[in-house]
Amino acid sequence: QEQNAFQLGQNANGNAEQQKQQWTNPVISDETPFCPGCDVSIAEINNINKKIRKDIVSLVNTDFFKYFKFDPFKKCTFWENNDGLCFSRSCAVDVVEDWDKLPEYWQPEVLGSLDNATSDETVTHHTPEDDTSFLNELCNDDKKKQFLEKNEHDLNYYDINDFLNKDAVLVDLSKNPERFTGYGGQQAGQIWKSIYAENCFSSDETDTCLAKDAFYRIVSGLHASIGTHLSNDHLDTTTGKWGPDLDLFMARVGNFPERVSNIYFNYAIVAKSLWKIKPYLKDLDFCNDYDNDVKQKIINIVSQLDSKLFDEDLMFKDDYDASIKDDFRSRFKNVTKIMDCVHCDRCKMWGKVQTTGYATSLKILFELNEADEASKQQVVNRLSKFELISLLNTFNRLSTSIQSINNFEKLYEERVNGQQGTIASFFQNNNFFRLIEKAKDSLIDKCKQLNGSNDTSNNLASDSASEVAAEPEEEEEEEHKFADLKMPKRTNKKKVSKNTNDGSDAVAEENIWVRAWRNEIHNTKEAFRFIFRSYVDMPKNLGNVILVNFNKVWNKFVGVEDYLSEEEQDPSVYKLDIKH
Numbered sequence: 001q002e003q004n005a006f007q008l009g010q011n012a013n014g015n016a017e018q019q020k021q022q023w024t025n026p027v028i029s030d031e032t033p034f035c036p037g038c039d040v041s042i043a044e045i046n047n048i049n050k051k052i053r054k055d056i057v058s059l060v061n062t063d064f065f066k067y068f069k070f071d072p073f074k075k076c077t078f079w080e081n082n083d084g085l086c087f088s089r090s091c092a093v094d095v096v097e098d099w100d101k102l103p104e105y106w107q108p109e110v111l112g113s114l115d116n117a118t119s120d121e122t123v124t125h126h127t128p129e130d131d132t133s134f135l136n137e138l139c140n141d142d143k144k145k146q147f148l149e150k151n152e153h154d155l156n157y158y159d160i161n162d163f164l165n166k167d168a169v170l171v172d173l174s175k176n177p178e179r180f181t182g183y184g185g186q187q188a189g190q191i192w193k194s195i196y197a198e199n200c201f202s203s204d205e206t207d208t209c210l211a212k213d214a215f216y217r218i219v220s221g222l223h224a225s226i227g228t229h230l231s232n233d234h235l236d237t238t239t240g241k242w243g244p245d246l247d248l249f250m251a252r253v254g255n256f257p258e259r260v261s262n263i264y265f266n267y268a269i270v271a272k273s274l275w276k277i278k279p280y281l282k283d284l285d286f287c288n289d290y291d292n293d294v295k296q297k298i299i300n301i302v303s304q305l306d307s308k309l310f311d312e313d314l315m316f317k318d319d320y321d322a323s324i325k326d327d328f329r330s331r332f333k334n335v336t337k338i339m340d341c342v343h344c345d346r347c348k349m350w351g352k353v354q355t356t357g358y359a360t361s362l363k364i365l366f367e368l369n370e371a372d373e374a375s376k377q378q379v380v381n382r383l384s385k386f387e388l389i390s391l392l393n394t395f396n397r398l399s400t401s402i403q404s405i406n407n408f409e410k411l412y413e414e415r416v417n418g419q420q421g422t423i424a425s426f427f428q429n430n431n432f433f434r435l436i437e438k439a440k441d442s443l444i445d446k447c448k449q450l451n452g453s454n455d456t457s458n459n460l461a462s463d464s465a466s467e468v469a470a471e472p473e474e475e476e477e478e479e480h481k482f483a484d485l486k487m488p489k490r491t492n493k494k495k496v497s498k499n500t501n502d503g504s505d506a507v508a509e510e511n512i513w514v515r516a517w518r519n520e521i522h523n524t525k526e527a528f529r530f531i532f533r534s535y536v537d538m539p540k541n542l543g544n545v546i547l548v549n550f551n552k553v554w555n556k557f558v559g560v561e562d563y564l565s566e567e568e569q570d571p572s573v574y575k576l577d578i579k580h
């Protein structure tokens with residue numbers, strides 16, 4: 001299902017205008033953007049992220065940006081009987097096997113609860129009138145009026161009532177990091193299922209496909225980003241320490257390159273929305289005392305961003321598209337509301353922050369009237385504090401995800417290079433890091449062929465593939481395993497033919513044979529390693545098989561239903577029943 005949804009774009013209607021074709025059916029070449037509508041490579045985004053990292057981290061720790069208000073008690077309106085917290089062990093069995101033996105402070109309900117939520121009566125129970133008072137205590141500016149004024153036509157992609165509720169509590173985001181909580185199982189699955197089910201646009205027109213594809217990518221990118229955080233800040237229940245868990249990351253995210261690329265897609269759209277409001281930021285008031293400091297950080301961040309990150313103009317162009325946009329808006333609003341059904345408080349809080357952040361990005365991208373400067377300024381001035389807080393915190397979440405992915409890449413390489421044991425058998429062949437590696441190898445090989453053996457050692461030996469500056473020389477037909485990956489441009493170097501009497505491509509020929517030989521040796525080694533590993537693992541695997549079968553027999557004997565099914569144990573099986 002996930003694959004189908006991911007490939008939606010590939011099946012675009014052939015009659016669509018060329019630009020939209022590009023959006024949905026990217027040409028496979030080194031110029032291929034990693035996501036539709038983006039004109040940046042993964043390496044470029046990594047680079048941008050390194051530059052803004054310090055400022056974004058420091059920004060979300062300022063008093064203005066670290067507080068958030070949400071209502072943990074808001075009723076779930078999507079299904080009945082949503083009462084109760086995820087105390088059931090079935091919510092956690094997929095991650096930790098025996099929770100009962102763990103100390104109380106490791107239980108999911110404790111890990112998933114909020115620390116330091118300022119839930120005392122005096123501070124948190126606001127009436128709609130003093131809704132923003134807690135931030136007004138920090139800052140003199142009063143956005144309350146603007147916030148409460150509703151447009152005739154509601155342009156919001158989230159429900160503004162979320163922030164007006166009297167039961168809303170004030171939370172310090174910096175004290176409640178998004179991390180592993182043990183929340184999972186059926187309840188979390190049901191939430192994700194309903195979120196993906198919102199992606200049900202009625203028509204199959206190409207324009208609808210664009211919206212559908214973008215919607216899917218945003219949700220999947222959010223899902224993958226959460227998966228990255230919980231793997232990066234994961235509890236090792238044997239040592240009691242928090243830290244990155246490579247195996248978990250690979251099982252949830254890394255084995256699925258499209259999930260990783262969806263995180264980059266989300267980064268591109270949120271970054272583009274920030275870039276878009278750059279000219280109007282100077283008129284935003286944050287707080288008299290530290291207004292300048294906060295503004296300076298924001299300006300440092302947006303000055304590293306670029307308009308080519310994402311081209312929002314490809315979506316929702318004409319009147320027909322306007323109705324799709326309305327549909328898109330109300331469906332996304334539902335996603336923000338589904339967060340009320342999440343049982344784990346901390347997950348719900350970060351879910352609200354991020355869905356509101358995306359909602360704000362979408363409003364900026366799709367609701368500014370390009371032709372009217374004054375109205376653009378007005379929309380930006382009318383952004384509520386919660387929208388700004390969510391927007392910047394969501395950007396920080398994505399920035400953190402990308403940094404974690406870069407760190408996981410190092411851990412992956414260490415593992416593959418045998419410094420920390422053998423590679424886990426469930427690491428898929430076409431996992432994200434493998435594809436990046438292959439793309440780099442293919443770039444190095446191509447450069448070697450282009451530059452000839454003499455140049456190669458000088459130019460490439462000290463350079464990593466991703467750093468090779470390059471200009472496109474000519475369209476090259478090549479089978480890319482990962483079509484969504486855009487590699488850096490190649491330098492405009494002429495092909496150097498070998499200086500032989502016959503002027504043939506003997507060097508290139510030789511390289512091909514040498515490479516083929518090296519590949520064969522490598523594959524043979526891998527095969528032997530695999531066989532050896534199978535023998536080493538055999539006693540353990542046999543033990544497991546015996547245990548599982550014994551378990552089944554025992555369950556039958558004591559009259560418990562046989563609940564273990566091999567199918568369910570496959571972590572890569574996509575179980576959501578998404579209706580397109």
Ligand SMILES: Cc1cc2nc3c(=O)[nH]c(=O)nc-3n(C[C@H](O)[C@H](O)[C@H](O)COP(=O)(O)OP(=O)(O)OC[C@H]3O[C@@H](n4cnc5c(N)ncnc54)[C@H](O)[C@@H]3O)c2cc1C
Nearest residue numbers: 179180181182184188191220223224230259347351574575
């Ligand atoms: C709003 C929300 C916030 C959460 N926050 C946290 C948190 O902060 N900390 C925490 O520990 N847990 C959190 N969770 C739980 C977490 O997301 C998982 O649901 C849980 O860890 C169980 O994971 P799983 O592997 O069983 O599958 P799930 O992640 O529940 O996924 C269900 C199905 O979706 C498919 N899928 C998974 N990822 C993607 C993707 N990126 N794109 C497309 N399809 C995908 C999988 O094939 C899987 O079968 C949150 C859940 C929700 C709904």
